[in-house]
Amino acid sequence: xxxxxxxxxxxxxxxxxxxxxxxxxxxxxxxxxxxxxxxxxxxxxxxxxxxxxxxxxxxxxxxxxxxxxxxxxxxxxxxxxxxxxxxxxxxxxxxxxxxxxxxxxxxxxxxxxxxxxxxxxxxxxxxxxxxxxxxxxxxxxxxxxxxxxxxxxxxxxxxxxxxxxxxxxxxxxxxxxxxxxxxxxxxxxxxxxxxxxxxxxxxxxxxxxxxxxxxxxxxxxxxxxxxxxxxxxxxxxxxxxxxxxxxxxxxxxxxxxxxxxxxxxxxxxxxxxxxxxxxxxxxxxxxxxxxxxx
Numbered sequence: 187x188x189x190x191x192x193x194x195x196x197x198x199x200x201x202x203x204x205x206x207x208x209x210x211x212x213x214x215x216x217x218x219x220x221x222x223x224x225x226x227x228x229x230x231x232x233x234x235x236x237x238x239x240x241x242x243x244x245x246x247x248x249x250x251x252x253x254x255x256x257x258x259x260x261x262x263x264x265x266x267x268x269x270x271x272x273x274x275x276x277x278x279x280x281x282x283x284x285x286x287x288x289x290x291x292x293x294x295x296x297x298x299x300x301x302x303x304x305x306x307x308x309x310x311x312x313x314x315x316x317x318x319x320x321x322x323x324x325x326x327x328x329x330x331x332x333x334x335x336x337x338x339x340x341x342x343x344x345x346x347x348x349x350x351x352x353x354x355x356x357x358x359x360x361x362x363x364x365x366x367x368x369x370x371x372x373x374x375x376x377x378x379x380x381x382x383x384x385x386x387x388x389x390x391x392x393x394x395x396x397x398x399x400x401x402x403x404x405x406x407x408x409x410x411x412x413x414x415x416x417x418x419x420x421x422x423x424x425x426x427x428x429x430x431x432x433x434x435x436x437x438x439x440x441x442x443x444x445x446x447x448x449x450x451x452x453x454x455x456x457x458x459x460x461x462x463x464x465x466x467x468x469x470x471x472x473x474x475x476x477x478x479x480x
Contacts, residue, residue: 207356211353218347218350279388323420335394388420399416434454
């Protein structure tokens with residue numbers, strides 16, 4: 187994750203710029219929707235802000251409590267919960283999340299995954315159950331690439347008009363590029379990736395990965411030949427591979443080198459494998475069964 191140490195002078199200059207950008211976004215929204223629609227949106231935002239403010243003091247008290255294990259490992263975490271841009275991230279999350287169902291690989295939760303497994307039927311002999319995990323996805327998404335992915339995703343949807351799409355991109359750009367935070371006695375700004383704990387992080391990461399899949403996964407000749415099932419929960423991927431290990435690792439090596447800083451870890455097995463909070467098993471009749479971890 188890329189960070190810059192900030193000075194108080196920088197913050198004094200930056201805060202008015204953020205306020206001006208927020209006002210510009212509000213003006214853009216007014217020009218996008220009718221007055222009644224704007225009033226409804228503003229009412230929802232005001233309600234969200236009130237809920238946010240009632241929780242803010244408690245969040246401030248908790249947000250910098252460090253997990254002792256993280257300190258021992260040298261990876262302290264500062265979550266964005268309670269940050270200046272948190273309310274805007276909440277608004278954008280509510281706008282983007284309903285669109286995620288259009289992503290072919292999208293998994294909402296464990297029950298959604300179980301439903302997908304039930305639809306598989308009989309799997310071929312000698313196939314592999316495979317899981318992939320994107321390493322530190324949130325903090326390794328290049329801002330420029332991520333914003334382009336969201337713009338492309340919105341361009342393909344007919345549910346929003348052009349003004350609302352531009353509003354979403356303006357809001358996302360503000361959230362990603364003005365993410366500064368306090369750690370101990372110093373202020374920092376995050377240059378790449380989305381903040382841990384940001385409401386918009388899951389839909390943003392989902393859309394970025396959908397863009398990645400469209401460019402580097404679905405078009406890959408080995409994927410088209412050997413992968414009948416590919417499902418993803420944000421950065422956790424489950425797939426069935428009908429080829430041998432050489433073809434699997436050739437495909438794995440290819441996607442691992444597709445985007446700078448975006449890497450995967452892999453697990454595979456012919457009999458059973460863990461995914462989310464389930465254990466997926468190939469039965470003797472080549473059907474799939476699942477067990478939930480308690």
